[in-house]
Amino acid sequence: MEVISQLSVELFLILQTVAYAIPYLVGYVLLILATLVIWKLVKRMLTPKHDYSSLKTVTFGDESTVTSNLVASFVSVFFIFLLWGTFTGSTLLPSFMHAPGPFLGDASFTYTSEAEDGSQDDATVTVIVHTAGESVDLPEVEPGEGFALNDVMSVAAYRSELLRVEDNDEITRDDGAVIVAVNGEAIAPGANSVDVGWGDVSMTRRGTLNIAPAAGWQMEPIWLPAPEAVWSRFIEIAQDGFRNASLGEHLGFSLFRVIVGFLLGALVGIPLGYVMGLSDWFRGWFDPIVEFMRPVPPLALIPLVIIWAGIGESGKIILLFLAALWIMAIAARSGVSGVRITKVHAAYSLGASKWQIMRHVIIPNSLPEIFTGARVAMGVCWGTVVAAELVAAETGAGMMIMTASRFQNTDIVIMGIVMIGVIGFMIDMGMRRVERWLVPWKGKA
Amino acid sequence: MSNLALDKISMRFDLPNGSSVQALQDVDLNLKEGELMSVLGPSGCGKTTLLNIVAGFLAPTSGTVSLGGERVSGPGPERGMVFQQGALFEWMSVRENVAFGPRMKGMPKGEANEIVEHLLDTVGLGAFKDKAVYELSGGMQQRVALARCLANDPEVILMDEPLGALDALTREKMQGLVLKLWRETGKTIILITHSVEEALLLGERLLVMAPRPGRIHREYNLPFADLGVNADLREVKKHPDFGKTRDEILSMIWDMEEEIMGRTEEA
Numbered sequence: 191m192e193v194i195s196q197l198s199v200e201l202f203l204i205l206q207t208v209a210y211a212i213p214y215l216v217g218y219v220l221l222i223l224a225t226l227v228i229w230k231l232v233k234r235m236l237t238p239k240h241d242y243s244s245l246k247t248v249t250f251g252d253e254s255t256v257t258s259n260l261v262a263s264f265v266s267v268f269f270i271f272l273l274w275g276t277f278t279g280s281t282l283l284p285s286f287m288h289a290p291g292p293f294l295g296d297a298s299f300t301y302t303s304e305a306e307d308g309s310q311d312d313a314t315v316t317v318i319v320h321t322a323g324e325s326v327d328l329p330e331v332e333p334g335e336g337f338a339l340n341d342v343m344s345v346a347a348y349r350s351e352l353l354r355v356e357d358n359d360e361i362t363r364d365d366g367a368v369i370v371a372v373n374g375e376a377i378a379p380g381a382n383s384v385d386v387g388w389g390d391v392s393m394t395r396r397g398t399l400n401i402a403p404a405a406g407w408q409m410e411p412i413w414l415p416a417p418e419a420v421w422s423r424f425i426e427i428a429q430d431g432f433r434n435a436s437l438g439e440h441l442g443f444s445l446f447r448v449i450v451g452f453l454l455g456a457l458v459g460i461p462l463g464y465v466m467g468l469s470d471w472f473r474g475w476f477d478p479i480v481e482f483m484r485p486v487p488p489l490a491l492i493p494l495v496i497i498w499a500g501i502g503e504s505g506k507i508i509l510l511f512l513a514a515l516w517i518m519a520i521a522a523r524s525g526v527s528g529v530r531i532t533k534v535h536a537a538y539s540l541g542a543s544k545w546q547i548m549r550h551v552i553i554p555n556s557l558p559e560i561f562t563g564a565r566v567a568m569g570v571c572w573g574t575v576v577a578a579e580l581v582a583a584e585t586g587a588g589m590m591i592m593t594a595s596r597f598q599n600t601d602i603v604i605m606g607i608v609m610i611g612v613i614g615f616m617i618d619m620g621m622r623r624v625e626r627w628l629v630p631w632k633g634k635a
Numbered sequence: 636m637s638n639l640a641l642d643k644i645s646m647r648f649d650l651p652n653g654s655s656v657q658a659l660q661d662v663d664l665n666l667k668e669g670e671l672m673s674v675l676g677p678s679g680c681g682k683t684t685l686l687n688i689v690a691g692f693l694a695p696t697s698g699t700v701s702l703g704g705e706r707v708s709g710p711g712p713e714r715g716m717v718f719q720q721g722a723l724f725e726w727m728s729v730r731e732n733v734a735f736g737p738r739m740k741g742m743p744k745g746e747a748n749e750i751v752e753h754l755l756d757t758v759g760l761g762a763f764k765d766k767a768v769y770e771l772s773g774g775m776q777q778r779v780a781l782a783r784c785l786a787n788d789p790e791v792i793l794m795d796e797p798l799g800a801l802d803a804l805t806r807e808k809m810q811g812l813v814l815k816l817w818r819e820t821g822k823t824i825i826l827i828t829h830s831v832e833e834a835l836l837l838g839e840r841l842l843v844m845a846p847r848p849g850r851i852h853r854e855y856n857l858p859f860a861d862l863g864v865n866a867d868l869r870e871v872k873k874h875p876d877f878g879k880t881r882d883e884i885l886s887m888i889w890d891m892e893e894e895i896m897g898r899t900e901e902a
Contacts, residue, residue, distance in 0.1 A: 630767070
């Protein structure tokens with residue numbers, strides 16, 4: 191029962207988060223529709239086209255008229271970068287396009303302290319808000335009159351700071367004085383906060399003022415660095431490397447593991463699939479093994495592989511070998527089983543021997559399936575290698591982003607994620623190209 | 636003389652539910668070299684089973700098939716086969732497909748190529764020799780299939796509805812081609828078809844089979860194939876006997892179909 195109530199609380203929180211996101215999602219959809227309308231108008235003005243598909247009256251439901259619109263793709267990617275830049279205060283954008291940033295600079299507010307005897311005194315607090323990591327010299331201020339004396343303090347943007355009035359006030363909390371108002375507005379411990387124009391001043395339960403300058407709408411670089419920061423970090427790492435290895439070495443190691451693991455997996459998996467497709471005994475022998483191992487995610491094997499083979503190269507290659515093996519075996523098996531019996535009959539009645547049928551009919555007939563399997567296997571291997579490197583590795587793309595995240599180098603993490611995505615995409619494109627070159631008859635039987 | 640002889644062929648197989656099907660019963664048949672026999676019959680009469688037995692893909696439960704006195708026990712290059720569709724190798728060009736049989740026998744490339752060139756010209760694909768087969772239309776693909784079968788120089792050609800998937804106009808043209816090739820090469824041909832007209836036009840002999848159990852119902856000896864060899868097939872169809880025989884066979888098959896339907900309704 192406890193579990194259920196815990197889960198329902200979690201679920202409620204998730205739904206709440208989703209509910210908060212709804213207006214933004216609606217806004218995003220409206221943006222897409224708005225650009226669509228604009229594009230349609232622009233297109234109508236630019237090109238009065240009369241090709242076959244523009245003359246179709248039925249477009250909704252006609253699958254052939256729906257191809258990926260390149261303009262929409264460009265606009266979509268452009269908006270991602272635009273949003274990124276806007277909410278990180280990117281220097282690539284003119285400043286009027288930035289979301290309101292955090293308050294920076296000098297500001298002040300006054301507080302009113304009331305002594306035990308009921309007498310009140312005001313003091314002015316000068317607050318210097320600076321960017322995080324910057325050191326600030328606090329200027330001298332006039333102490334002013336009365337028992338509450340003027341203060342000066344510094345706060346980093348996005349942070350908050352407690353004000354220690356007792357450092358200089360003559361009658362303090364220890365003497366029974368309490369702060370009763372900020373900028374003339376009443377304040378009480380733990381209750382409300384007062385908007386002082388450039389931020390919020392609230393009071394802790396024990397009666398200390400907490401100063402929080404306005405954070406604005408931008409993301410702090412530690413959460414999300416600006417695009418140019420990621421780019422310059424990319425240049426820096428491309429030149430100097432990261433953790434005793436160049437960027438090329440990190441990515442190269444990951445790719446090397448994927449290629450070696452995949453090739454080994456294919457080398458064993460394809461013959462395995464062939465014998466499973468050609469002999470009922472072998473099919474029966476290996477079916478339980480393959481069908482059991484297939485649904486086990488390779489990631490779940492990482493702990494066992496680490497125990498058996500350690501965190502070096504061999505462990506990772508074993509893991510990727512296992513990731514590719516089952517996929518390739520199943521692809522080869524279905525490639526063999528998928529051969530049309532008429533083709534085999536035709537070959538026999540043309541006088542081909544078993545070996546010739548294997549060589550000239552069964553193997554070429556299975557190639558399209560094997561290539562589909564290879565594309566899937568390469569994708570899975572790439573995902574698996576990054577995950578394995580996240581767990582333990584000396585080099586590699588996954589190790590790079592994991593180490594960076596430990597030091598909160600968000601820019602390196604984002605750079606790494608982008609590179610992993612780009613490489614994964616390039617692997618798939620490369621496989622498709624090889625496929626079109628080697629099996630041009632795919633899908634045309 | 637390589638006569639094709641079928642002696643008391645019976646085929647019976649068990650179904651997973653325990654019952655069994657008598658697909659063929661005591662089929663006797665003799666084909667002299669160079670004869671073209673077409674086989675008709677309602678679906679389920681065992682004509683494809685019969686062809687598969689002759690091709691050697693199936694072993695009959697009893698009876699023997701022999702070609703030129705030699706008993707058939709499996710597929711072999713002396714019995715070529717043309718399928719309805721999908722039997723070409725997409726990974727090979729038209730030329731490679733046609734050269735397949737000779738190449739498997741170990742014939743040198745140059746020699747095989749001469750045969751291929753000649754056959755592709757004969758079937759009217761001279762301009763498509765180096766195309767991929769999936770680039771060709773259905774009719775052209777069947778021309779390739781015919782050429783591929785002939786390239787192997789078989790004694791008997793077995794055709795399993797070779798023109799069944801083609802449109803009516805292409806089909807008519809291909810019927811003329813089949814007749815032409817038959818006459819030019821003098822091959823023994825068994826042609827299975829669903830079309831009564833096609834069976835009449837192409838078959839010197841025409842076999843009508845009956846279902847459950849599959850057996851020979853009636854045999855005709857027809858003049859139309861000889862008439863059609865050097866004539867327009869549409870003219871042949873105007874022959875008075877043609878229409879008469881066609882109607883006779885059609886009502887024969889119609890009655891068989893009715894009987895099957897009646898029987899399944901009773902069951």
